Each structure stands twice: as structure tokens, then as C-alpha cells.
Amino acid sequence: MFATLSLPAKWIAAGLALSFVMLVLLMRSAGLSVDPWSPSNLPFAAAAGIALALRVAALRHPVPWLVLVARIAGYYAVLTAIVLIGAVSTYPLAALSHGFSDAALQRADRMLGFNWVGLYETVAAHRSLQLLGTAAYRSIYLTPAVILAWFAWEGRSDEVYRFLATFWLAAFLTLALYPLMPAIGPLSYLWHGALPYLPESEIWQQGLIPALRSGSDRVVDLGHLRGIVSAPSFHTASAFIYIAAGWQIVRLRWAVVAIDVAMLLSTPIEGTHYLSDMILGMLVALVAIAVVGFIAAERRRPAAPHGLRPSRI
Numbered sequence: 001m002f003a004t005l006s007l008p009a010k011w012i013a014a015g016l017a018l019s020f021v022m023l024v025l026l027m028r029s030a031g032l033s034v035d036p037w038s039p040s041n042l043p044f045a046a047a048a049g050i051a052l053a054l055r056v057a058a059l060r061h062p063v064p065w066l067v068l069v070a071r072i073a074g075y076y077a078v079l080t081a082i083v084l085i086g087a088v089s090t091y092p093l094a095a096l097s098h099g100f101s102d103a104a105l106q107r108a109d110r111m112l113g114f115n116w117v118g119l120y121e122t123v124a125a126h127r128s129l130q131l132l133g134t135a136a137y138r139s140i141y142l143t144p145a146v147i148l149a150w151f152a153w154e155g156r157s158d159e160v161y162r163f164l165a166t167f168w169l170a171a172f173l174t175l176a177l178y179p180l181m182p183a184i185g186p187l188s189y190l191w192h193g194a195l196p197y198l199p200e201s202e203i204w205q206q207g208l209i210p211a212l213r214s215g216s217d218r219v220v221d222l223g224h225l226r227g228i229v230s231a232p233s234f235h236t237a238s239a240f241i242y243i244a245a246g247w248q249i250v251r252l253r254w255a256v257v258a259i260d261v262a263m264l265l266s267t268p269i270e271g272t273h274y275l276s277d278m279i280l281g282m283l284v285a286l287v288a289i290a291v292v293g294f295i296a297a298e299r300r301r302p303a304a305p306h307g308l309r310p311s312r313i
Contacts, residue, residue, distance in 0.1 A: 001106040008299075016077055032219070060196075079167065105186075106189065106274065108275075133199075138200070147163065174281070183205070186274050188272075199269050201272045232248075235281070
């Protein structure tokens with residue numbers, strides 16, 4: 001079945017395979033494991049089984065609607081695999097990290113004139129901002145599903161592979177940078193006393209990271225994965241990647257921009273991120289978009305006729 005994949009699809013499959021191998025090595029180095037028989041794994045196994053069954057059915061019975069459904073399911077499966085591998089990887093990376101960078105990240109915020117506590121107090125005082133912020137923050141899962149389905153419907157497989165490759169590269173860069181600046185986040189670092197509002201990301205970093213480092217927490221539960229990356233902000237990186245991809249869909253362009261701007265505005269509080277986290281996340285996204293865009297442009301460039309060389313000026 002691998003032989004039937006296009007070259008870009010093979011690259012993404014190879015990237016996923018490499019990511020999985022690196023994850024296994026990281027887990028072993030940190031002394032962590034995943035219980036393969038945990039009931040919380042069933043939704044992921046079921047989703048993978050459905051995607052595989054649809055692909056097999058579409059190969060045997062290539063009816064247009066079935067081919068489309070199988071294609072969309074395959075795209076979703078790849079995106080889910082990237083997210084799952086990335087989320088699990090944060091645990092061994094946190095376990096192998098040292099110290100915390102909150103003081104440096106907060107100093108950067110002060111230099112930028114960003115008042116995280118003031119923004120938090122504003123959100124905590126308005127229920128409407130909390131509801132809107134939570135919805136916008138959770139759109140990180142909805143927006144890529146819509147983008148991939150739209151590209152599949154229009155038969156734009158090259159755009160799909162470009163989007164998935166960019167998302168994968170941004171996740172890779174985020175994970176590579178995270179151990180250099182682990183943090184518990186501004187809510188735990190800056191706020192003292194009772195919490196008037198508990199954001200979507202809560203405050204588990206301050207307990208989970210030390211537990212992983214000490215070895216008291218050794219089993220990663222796939223059904224209860226927690227986002228423990230502060231810098232770079234992957235929500236921010238995702239927002240810029242979604243906007244870049246959504247801009248290619250004329251009918252969805254402004255809707256994607258509006259949703260992702262809202263997600264960016266919600267990220268400091270709902271994601272408990274410093275502004276400096278978000279700037280780093282933006283830079284990660286821009287690098288990933290530029291690298292994948294350059295590779296895509298090189299692939300589209302027509303090859304020179306055999307035996308001919310570019311003339312020198």
C-alpha cells in the first residue's frame with residue numbers, strides 16, 4: 001500500500017516514522033512508558049482502524065464519494081498522529097529538562113510592555129470573555145479539519161501535503177526548542193492566592209513537570225494528555241499556519257483569519273502563555289512555512305533539458 005502513495009505523501013509518512021522512532025528513544029531515555037492496554041487508547045485505535053478500513057474499501061470499490069471520504073479520513077489520521085506524537089513527546093522532554101525559564105520570559109514581557117496579570121484580571125471579571133476565549137482556544141482542533149476537508153473536496157492534494165508538512169515541521173521545531181526554556185507559565189509564576197478563574201490550560205505544569213523529572217510519574221495516559229509546553233507557543237504557531245493555508249481558500253479566507261485571530265487573542269490567558277512565548281511560536285510558524293514553501297517551489301520548478309546547462313553571464 002505504501003507503494004501507491006505519491007512522493008509528498010511518502011515524505012510525510014517517512015517524517016511520521018522518524019518522529020515515532022525519536023519518541024520511543026526519548027521515552028526510554030526518560031524512563032517513561034505508555035500502557036498499551038489502557039481503555040483510554042481505544043478512541044485512537046478505533047480512529048486508525050476506521051481510516052485504514054476506508055482506504056482499503058476505496059481501493060477495492062473506487063466510488064467517488066467513498067474515495068473522498070477515505071481521503072479525508074486519511075488526512076485526519078495523519079494530523080492526529082502528528083498531534084499525538086508531539087503531545088506525548090513533551091513528557092520525556094519535560095522529564096529530561098532542567099530548571100525553569102519563567103523569570104527570563106517574564107522579563108521579556110516587561111520589556112515588551114505586556115501586562116499578563118492585568119489581562120487575566122480583565123478576563124476573570126467577565127464571563128463572556130471566558131466563554132469566547134475558551135471557544136476560540138479550542139478551535140485549534142476544528143480549523144484544520146475544515147481546511148483539510150475543503151482541500152480534499154477540491155482535489156488539492158498538493159495543498160494538503162504542504163499543510164501537513166508545515167504543521168509537522170512546526171511541531172518538530174517547537175519540541176526541539178522546548179527543553180531550552182521549560183516554564184510553568186504565567187498563571188503559576190505570577191499569580192499568588194485564590195484563582196478567580198481557571199483557564200483552559202489550568203496550572204498542571206507546576207506539578208507535572210517536577211513529577212516527571214523526579215520519576216514519580218512514569219506512565220503517560222493518552223486519554224489525559226496535558227499541554228506542558230510554554231515556549232514556543234504551539235497554539236500561536238498553529239494559528240499562523242492555519243491562516244497561511246486558509247488564505248488559499250477564497251470562500252473560507254476571512255472566516256479562517258477571524259477565527260485564528262480570536263485564537264491568538266485567547267492564547268495568553270486560556271493557554272497561560274507569556275507574550276514572548278507567542279512571539280517565539282510565530283517565528284516557528286514563519287520558519288516552517290518558509291522552508292516547506294521553498295521545497296514545494298523547488299519541486300514545481302521544471303528541470304533543464306538533458307545535456308543542457310544554464311548559460312553563464
